[in-house]
Amino acid sequence: MEINIVVLAIGMLMLGLGAVTGYYARQSIARKQLTTAEGKASSIIEQAKQRYKEETLNAKNKAVEILEEAKKKENEREDQIRKMEQRLEKREEMVDGKMEELDKGRLVLEKKVLEIKTIKNEAESIRQKELDRLEKIAGLNKEQAKKVLLQLTEDEYKDVLLDRIKKMEHESVDELKKKAQNIIVQVIQKYAGAHTAEMTTSTVAIPSDEIKGKIIGREGRNIKTLEKITGAEIIVDDTPEVIVISSFDPVRREIAKIALLKLIEDGRIHPTRIEEAVVYAKGEIDNKIREAGEAATYDLGIAGLDPKLIYLIGRLRYRTSFGQNVLIHSMEVAHLSGALANELGADVAVAKKAGLLHDIGKSVDHEIQGTHVKIGIKILEKFNVDQAVIDAMKSHHEEYPFGTAESFIVAAADAISASRPGARKDTLERYLKRLEELEDIVNSFEAVNKSYAIQAGREVRVFVDSDKVDDYGAAKIAKDIATKIEEELKYPGEIKVNVLRETRSIEYAR
Structure with missing residues (x-):
């Protein structure tokens, strides 16, 4: 029992001793660890302070460099500005000098203008005095003297002028006629469509x-x-x-x-x-x-037209003009226009399309006020037809000026189709009235003795008095008659004015 107590006491003593030893050992280990952490912290702080100093120094150096660079650039800009100011000052001085020179020059010019006006007025005054003096001497005023001079010049050189006029007319007209006849003959040969006059x-x-x-x-x-x-x-x-x-x-x-x-x-x-x-x-x-509209466009090879516009083309089948079916006439004009354009190097597609559509206004002209040309232009604009086609079709009755080569071609094709024999019928009264109007215009000239309209009004023969009119005067009368016919008479195609000056010498043998 005592042994157990001793053992127990020794165990308790050893336990207490171990606890004290463990406590001091732990304190010692903790103290060492604390010493090590503080050293590391101190080292880190020292390093941070050292780096801070270095970074601060670098930043200061960079700041100094930036300031020096900025000052350098500022100095350069100041130099540039100074140079620009000096240049501007020089330019201002030059401009001021030029302005002074201009002012001086303007004053000189104004002075000269006044002098010229004065001289001009004096010259005009002298000229007027001389004219007045000449009028008194000659007994003629300025206009009368001008007429006399023109008449004298005309009388002196009329033979030369007449020869030159005749020569130029013969050369140019003959050459152009040959070319035009050849082209038209070739075109008509290519298209010779049959035609029957419509009846009522x-x-x-x-x-x-x-x-x-x-x-x-x-x-x-x-x-x-x-x-x-x-x-x-x-x-x-x-x-x-x-x-x-x-x-x-x-x-x-x-x-x-x-x-x-x-x-x-x-x-x-x-x-x-x-x-x-x-x-x-x-x-x-x-x-x-x-079907008629579709057949017409298909026959001519024209595509891209609006269906409503094709329907209006078809309506021309039941429309006549002077007894001529308008659809057949339009197709004929389209064929002729295409052939003429091909011969003359114009736009065939534009000419052919304009020929087909040149009378499109006649499909509704009995329903809408206005000429068929103006109505046709509105219709084509409504259906967005190419402006070149509109320009080519609108001049075929000369309501609008000819603006393109195709417009002349369509007008010529229209005249060919309308004026060929059998294409159209006209009433006898209207025919006779047109011939009477033609002869009345010709007979209104004093130098004309008599005149006759022949070849269905395509030619008028004019007889003048040979005693009153010479060869030069005959050429002048022919030109004046043609001009007056163009101004006062409406007619298809052209009218030939043929002035005849006949000289007769009569003697009797007894």
Whole structure:
């Protein structure tokens, strides 16, 4: 028991001793670690202070360098500014000197201008005095003296002038005529389209005369209904197996014809059926108009036109001018324009398109106020047609000046198509009136004895008094007559003025 207590006491003593030893050991280790951390911290702080000093020194050095560079640049700029100021001062001095010189020169010029005006006034005064003196001596004023001098010069040199005029006219006209004739002949040979003059009546063949009674109807109600709806006159007379439709409007006439053929085919003819037949005929006409426009553009090789514009082209199929179908005429002008443009080196596409569209205004000119040329220009502008085409088509009646080569070509092609034999018909009264107007214009000249319009008004032969008019005077009268015809008379193509001065010597043998 005592041994256990001793052992226990020794164990407790050893335990306490170990605890004290561990405590002091831990204190010693902690003290060493603390000493080591403080040394490191002190070292780091010293290094940071050293680096701070170095960085501060570097920064100061850089700042000094920057300040020195800035001062250097500032000095350079000050030098530049100083030099620029010196230059400006020199320029100002030069400008001031030049301004002074200009002021002096202006004063000198003003002085000279005054002197020149004074001299001019004096010269004009002397000239006027001399003119007055000459007028008193000659007994003529300035205008009278001018006329006398011109007359004397004309009398002296009229033979020379006449020879030169004739020579120039013969040489240039003959050469140009040959070239123009060759080109036109070649073009017409390339296109020789057939043409039939349009009439104002159409005939409808019927299987028998019995059908005429059905067409007339009880108390004429059927024929009256058909005439009222179509606007055309239906002529039923004694002509066997034929009914005549008369109307100045080809569209109305064609509608009446199609409707009548439909009624004859159906056999049922009464007002209700007539209305249905007319509606059907109008639809057929629309289709034919569209097909005619498409066929015309396809035949000419023209693409890119608006469908509505093509429809208006098709309407020309049922439009006539002086008995000539306008669509056929327009196609003919397009062919001729293209051929002429090709021969002359102009734009073939523009000329051909302008030739086709030159009378497009006639498709609606009975619905809209204005000439067909002005209406046509508005239509083409609405459908965004090329301005070159509009410029080429608008001059064919000389309402607008010729601006391009294609405009001359289209006008020439239009004249060729319209004036060739058989192309157009004209009334006898209008024809005779035009010839009378032509002869009246020619006979208004005092030197003219008599005149005759020949070749359907394409030429006028003028006879003058040989005692009053010499060769030079005859050439002058021909020019004056041609000018007056151009100013006062409207005519297709051209009119040749042929002045004849006849000299007769008569003697009798007895």
